[in-house]
Amino acid sequence: MTSEQKELPEVYIYMLESIDGKGSGEMFLVPESKLGLKYYFEQEYSFGCTSILMGRTTFQEFTGDKVIDYTGITEENIIKKDYISDNVKKTKYYYISLDKNGKLNWPTGYGLYGADFGRTEKTHIITVLSEDVELKYLAYLQKIGASYIFAGEKNIDLKLALKKLKNLFGIDKILCQGGPKTNELLLKENLVEKIILIKLPVIGQPGALPIVREAPLSAWDLESFQLLSDKRTLVLVYKIDRNSQKK
Numbered sequence: 001m002t003s004e005q006k007e008l009p010e011v012y013i014y015m016l017e018s019i020d021g022k023g024s025g026e027m028f029l030v031p032e033s034k035l036g037l038k039y040y041f042e043q044e045y046s047f048g049c050t051s052i053l054m055g056r057t058t059f060q061e062f063t064g065d066k067v068i069d070y071t072g073i074t075e076e077n078i079i080k081k082d083y084i085s086d087n088v089k090k091t092k093y094y095y096i097s098l099d100k101n102g103k104l105n106w107p108t109g110y111g112l113y114g115a116d117f118g119r120t121e122k123t124h125i126i127t128v129l130s131e132d133v134e135l136k137y138l139a140y141l142q143k144i145g146a147s148y149i150f151a152g153e154k155n156i157d158l159k160l161a162l163k164k165l166k167n168l169f170g171i172d173k174i175l176c177q178g179g180p181k182t183n184e185l186l187l188k189e190n191l192v193e194k195i196i197l198i199k200l201p202v203i204g205q206p207g208a209l210p211i212v213r214e215a216p217l218s219a220w221d222l223e224s225f226q227l228l229s230d231k232r233t234l235v236l237v238y239k240i241d242r243n244s245q246k247k
Contacts, residue, residue, distance in 0.1 A: 008162040010173045012047055012194040013183055015211045016040050022204025023180065023211035036200045036233040041118040047196065049175035051094040051165075052123075055182040059097045059104055062113050068105045073143055075135040080150060083138070084168060085109055085124070087145040093121045096165065096174065098182060100130040100156050102137030109146030126169065128161045130154055158189050180213045187215035194239050195220065201232040 016036060018027050027033055044052070087110035095113060097104055109125045125146040129138075131153045141148050149168065151161035165171045176186060186192050197211075220238040227234055 009166050009171050010193045014175045014196045016198050018204035021210050022208035025208030027202045027204050033200045035230045036198045040198050049173040050092050051171050051174045053096040053174050053176045054178045056099045058179050063104050073139045078135045078139045082149045085145045085147045091122050093123045095123045096126045098128050102133040109144040183212040197236045199234040
């Protein structure tokens with residue numbers, strides 16, 4: 001591990017995947033996927049990660065796309081500077097959203113998200129923003145008790161974001177449950193240590209999105225595998241082969 005990598009949290013990509021590599025669509029609704037889906041949410045915190053990272057599009061499944069109500073919110077005394085809410089002290093669990101322009105309509109900055117999916121841990125929201133965000137969105141995040149950090153002028157600098165997450169919040173491991181774009185960006189920046197796949201015994205339907213759009217060629221070691229009780233759902237854990245990258 002390089003000195004730069006030691007300054008960053010370990011990032012694990014954690015995905016449900018069809019036989020043909022799809023990570024979205026109606027495949028989650030069929031009975032054959034039930035056990036894998038159950039395992040996914042029951043085990044997500046068993047890998048030593050208490051922080052879940054996703055992009056704006058994926059998080060919008062929780063928050064919805066309703067326009068934010070800025071009534072009564074003032075931009076007075078708001079500056080573009082990292083902000084840590086007192087709510088951060090209430091939990092060790094975090095949702096980290098990559099939301100460069102500030103669009104997500106969080107109802108609160110601290111609460112239980114994803115209860116419908118079996119989650120039971122209350123979480124604190126940390127939003128990763130670019131400098132392009134409006135001041136009124138920062139005021140809104142402060143009002144609801146969420147934290148936020150800046151990492152880039154127009155687009156998010158992932159290395160800077162990860163470094164701040166470790167330095168400011170003490171986050172050492174992050175579970176990425178993002179879509180293909182977020183996974184792609186992390187892999188292209190060589191920021192992923194492990195890929196954990198729950199392989200569902202189904203073929204994804206036409207139009208379903210892959211777990212990653214494209215990424216550079218890299219070698220991975222199979223760290224472990226497990227066949228679940230239905231005898232057809234696999235859990236595969238891959239670890240990056242750093243030695244091959246030096247050749």
